[in-house]
Amino acid sequence: MRRVLQAAERAGAGAVAGINGLSRRVELPGGGGPALGPDRPTSGVCGDPIRVAGREFVTRARQIIAADNLRLELVGVGGVTQADHVMEYLQAGADIVQTATGFMWRPNLGIDFQRLWASSEYSVQRADGRGGRG
Template sequence: MTAGAIDLSVQIGALTLANPVSTASGTYGKGLEFQPFYDVSRLGSVVVKTITTEARAGNPPPRLAELPGGLLNSIGLPNPGVEAYIETYLPKLRSLGSPLIINIAGHSVDDFGVLAARFAREDGIAAFELNMSCPNVASGLDYSTQPKVARQVLERVRGETDLPLIAKLSPNVTDIRPIGEAVVEGGADAISAINTLVGMLVDWRRRRPVLGRGYGGVSGPCIKPIALRMVRLLFETVDVPIVGIGGIQDADDAMDFLVAGASVIQVGTANYYRPTAALDILEGLPERIAALGATSVREIVGTLQMP
């Protein structure tokens, strides 16, 4: 099998994607920023930065801190709010030429529904990804740490749209499997795993946290082993495609996730330090799939042999 003849297409619900390479929400801006570096339309899909009902200014600086092989962030979901977003950015996003996955975060279960309903009236949206690990939520609940609430979010959004729904789960749980089962029962067509791991860096001389808001989320290559395990657990538990996220920076990382059980992979933090990472991964996949003796990406998904 030559690398050129590999079928890279994958399926999420009724949506067929030309290839499994996507971008992690919050790391890809509006997508337009990457156009100088490569043709974004080549990606299987693009996930944009989280949108909320109202505008958000974002968190006080410092918002970022580096750690060995990783990044701690507390950005705070800055965005212009749904109406301004639809008016200002959506027309440009439609021109990207890659299936557009809109990432939304609600401050309540109902909020998720309101956002989905608003976007569902617009053309050019391929799917929704639900950011269920937003720390700023009504009643202090994180939507992806309690199965019952997670299911409610999916049911509420499902009631508003027939578009594929991808539930993005938090890794900050004792066991991710019951959450995965709950979102599938609620109507999720796929599960994204994982969001960032909560963490903190300290400046002991100042007796202060490094980040302006204290705690943040850890991303980057250092979280890859944690993400891989959670992808595997979900793959073994639910019957929907898994979108693997966590420290993916090259085609070998992407292959690790596909073999572990992901059908789609998202490139996140690597977009910052290797802006062409997603394209490089896409170009590196066919030869690697061929090396496994497979002719399509679907043949290798989840083929990991656990001891």
């Protein structure tokens, strides 16, 4: 990951995102075989099942960005389906948090986050010392 982040900065990237989906076997209930048909035993899985992997990426990438003093913003993505998930990504070190699947299930997710942020004493204090409220 260190080499990729360093190469991204050298190439002029302003930000990086780690995952958007993970390839997994997706099968019909009861051992019914591949859900997308025999020619597609795997599929890109997104949403809630990949949030832990997304946060782990952000945590590790933030450590490398800080240690190497890279000028990269970090996008947290993967499984953001509730306002609390945005906070989790910010705490893990994301500068920006993206959601896609979350809006399919919760069209008011952005409003929910704004309300949570405004009503809380929440602050983001990351390992690299950056943080604060608002």
